[in-house]
Amino acid sequence: MNETYVECLVKRKTPTHLKMLKILLVTLTVAFVLVGFILIPALLFGIAFGVAAYFMHLNTELEYEYLYVDKELTVDKVMAKTKRKRVAVYTVEKMEIVAPVKSWHLDNYKNRNDKEVDYSSREVKQPDTRYVFYYEGRQKVIFEPNEDLVKAMQFAAPRKVFKD
Numbered sequence: 001m002n003e004t005y006v007e008c009l010v011k012r013k014t015p016t017h018l019k020m021l022k023i024l025l026v027t028l029t030v031a032f033v034l035v036g037f038i039l040i041p042a043l044l045f046g047i048a049f050g051v052a053a054y055f056m057h058l059n060t061e062l063e064y065e066y067l068y069v070d071k072e073l074t075v076d077k078v079m080a081k082t083k084r085k086r087v088a089v090y091t092v093e094k095m096e097i098v099a100p101v102k103s104w105h106l107d108n109y110k111n112r113n114d115k116e117v118d119y120s121s122r123e124v125k126q127p128d129t130r131y132v133f134y135y136e137g138r139q140k141v142i143f144e145p146n147e148d149l150v151k152a153m154q155f156a157a158p159r160k161v162f163k164d
Helices: 016-036 040-060 104-109 147-156
Strands: 005-011 062-069 072-079 083-091 095-100 115-118 131-135 139-143
Antiparallel strands (some): 095 131, 131 139
């Protein structure tokens, strides 16, 4: 059996305002729990802030894992390195084009109003390693594959995948 298997993991950059909010929630949790030893109702607020801080931590420490197996790209979201959730499954046959974000191959697709989904690190690097693909004429997906993943996709669909 001739299978292609490539795996890639990308850590999403956490925005500064979410880091500050997480620090604020942890500080409020500690403060209300300490006051809760004296006043019982304050302990309830401390527990509520603690739960909010936990969920904030899960949703700010994100990684995306791309798994390419036999012309199928699976995107999983790894939250705080403890929970994994399958986000989407894409097949290469239904992709219209795959190209770097700033590629001239995407010029014909610029005026489309497709739903945009971003599974990248949300960080513009030099050189920019993010790629875009349009899926089934209704979704624009931004992701950040490694070189092996791009080669595997290009091998499966050479007329759809561009490296520029």
